[in-house]
Amino acid sequence: MLYEVVILSTKRIVIVGGGAAGLALASKLGRKWGGSDVVDVCLIDKSPIHIWKPKLHEVAVGVIDQSIEGLLYRDHGLKNGYRYIRGEIEQCDPDTKSIQLATVYNDDGELLLAPRQINYDILVLALGGVSNSFNTLGADEHCIFLDNLENANLFHHKLLDALLQLNETQERVSIGIVGAGATGVELAAELHHVIESVKEYGYLNIAKHHLEVHLIEASSKILPQLPERVSARAQAVLDKIGIRLHIGVQVKEVTHEGFITQDGDVIKAGLKVWAAGVKGPKAFENFTKLPITSRNQIEVDTCMRVKGHQDIYALGDCALLMQDSGRPVPPRAQAAAQMADTLFGNIVNRLQDKPEKAFIYKDYGSLVSLSRFSAVGNLMGNLRSGDFFVEGHIARLMYISLYQRHLASLYGWFSAVVYRIAQKLLKWQRPKLKLH
Template identity: 45%
Template sequence: MKRKQSLLQKLRDEKGELLVPERKIAYDTLVMALGSTSNDFNTPGVKENCIFLDNPHQARRFHQEMLNLFLKYSANLGANGKVNIAIVGGGATGVELSAELHNAVKQLHSYGYKGLTNEALNVTLVEAGERILPALPPRISAAAHSELTKLGVRVLTQTMVTSADEGGLHTKDGEYIEADLMVWAAGIKAPDFLKDIGGLETNRINQLVVEPTLQTTRDPDIYAIGDCASCPRPEGGFVPPRAQAAHQMATCAMNNILAQMNGKPLKNYQYKDHGSLVSLSNFSTVGSLMGNLTRGSMMIEGRIARFVYISLYRMHQIALHGYFKTGLMMLVGSINRVIRPRLKLH
């Protein structure tokens, strides 16, 4: 068998110094599992004025800018007496972050930021579609919308952002949303370098187009899974970019690679929706379960939904680390909740 080669680019540190030179890796089968990044849709001013949450570095930047903003306004709030934060994108990231900001204010208040209260925080969640959480059932969207409204979040649906500047967001309707801090979480795309990689077929958001077997359309020895893959569904449409889909795809790709190596027929991947959960920080959790036990979709919320949410997280940890190490991590986490502050100020 003639082995193929994958070319890896140079690796540099934050200062630009070379760590690893350009190199080639030989392969018989290649799996592309590159995830996704935020899609700003080439909206003017977004890259310069909004924060993305694609990686730990960006998350730390948001954390620090948020703390700096609260510190700046804690003693002397802005002209309108508010700390204004705008979040673009009503998906799970935008919804969960909107709720978490109110929890952060609650924690900061206990640290001595006495000028900060939920009344002083003005969070605006902007969604271009008809409802937030558009990928989930309407009743889940409605429940999340209701909970956010109770927290004081201003939820704007059917509102398209046309540009951003230092002071806020411009919308298609002519409204200007003032914001001291802006987060862009509206849509995803696969990494830009996939556009012209190895002559493989990609779609308009850089995803690798794959067959139902998860093999790329132009090279059967290259598989793509997760957010970077555009996989058709038998009933029409494409597999949604969700964590459970990536998990299922990984299992299917593994089985198909083994079958391919042994000269056996490959199986088509079929997405199975087991439901979704959205955590609204410490305030609430909403979601739906789908499967044989529920005979369709069953909405859950409150403590039950919170328990299921945490259980799914623990199952993910077990898959990565095993039962023993996960048990130790749970024990350490319980101790840290007692001895460590709930919110890091650095």
């Protein structure tokens, strides 16, 4: 008997960056095709653990613990049909359809892995963005940039050291944050919550007035991207809890002592955080064959395809996608999630020889958490009613639901709810603050 031999050619989809966008995409593709001969989905990230980026400030102050909230790519990949490779991309060559991962050393500086080359049929770049110091003198040297888990942990350790010292000496601790966008505002509010909570854990000599948080913003209001009413309300809450706001103040230089402003004033701060501006990842500086902008983002067309490159896509904060309005899609978690949904559909269509769809960003509004003190935001209504203001418990619930939606994209709705309940139960058994 004669059999017809069918040779299946497996398409290798390589996604680099397992954040809000890349991990959601890898999970969807893996669940659709994992284990099949059609597609091999491979996710590369430099970190072994995923924490949803909007939660990094909570890691930094110790309100959440990465050992509970963190997702291990290797385990998640196994259960969701994609392969995880740990590595840091440093080069991309569209001519050979390959990327290169950097050399890996251990903590003693010994070579663990030589540079690796990975070939792809379809490449998706989802490396996220980093804060932009705009080359401010001393910023890179003296500030912590809350862009990744490593830095959030670094801040956390420095904060614990400062609290330990403060409990003994009662000498004021001052923390300076540059940038009163969502990250800066949320971090400032969480810090006040922490200082209120540490007494429960034996830091008996620490009182609220021992902590001075300076929030420095160059624009004329905090949360400059959000409507006036949201900014005003958030400012009122921050004023009430004693955050020192420096609005319309531009930082010229950062030194060991603190921040020097354009007017020559000095804002003293022991711990300094830079949470202003967004630019693309440093790795893009090496991608000379791809269209990289002066802010290190990669230019994509409306289908998220890198301009001039049929087999490379980019999404999330690292991509520059211009909307019909002439404005770029903003670097936000909801945009990253929506892009992942559209690109998933487009990759499925592409592999079935169907046309791809243009991405249309839908702004559902913004929510800012002010720790246990409140949450504020604006939600987009229909065209006639415009946006409307939300505050308090409703805003807080909506803020939490954003994270729940992210979990659902990673686990499916049912598992996401079970996972969240399990997390809550674990938390209930543990200290409210991570004190190590």
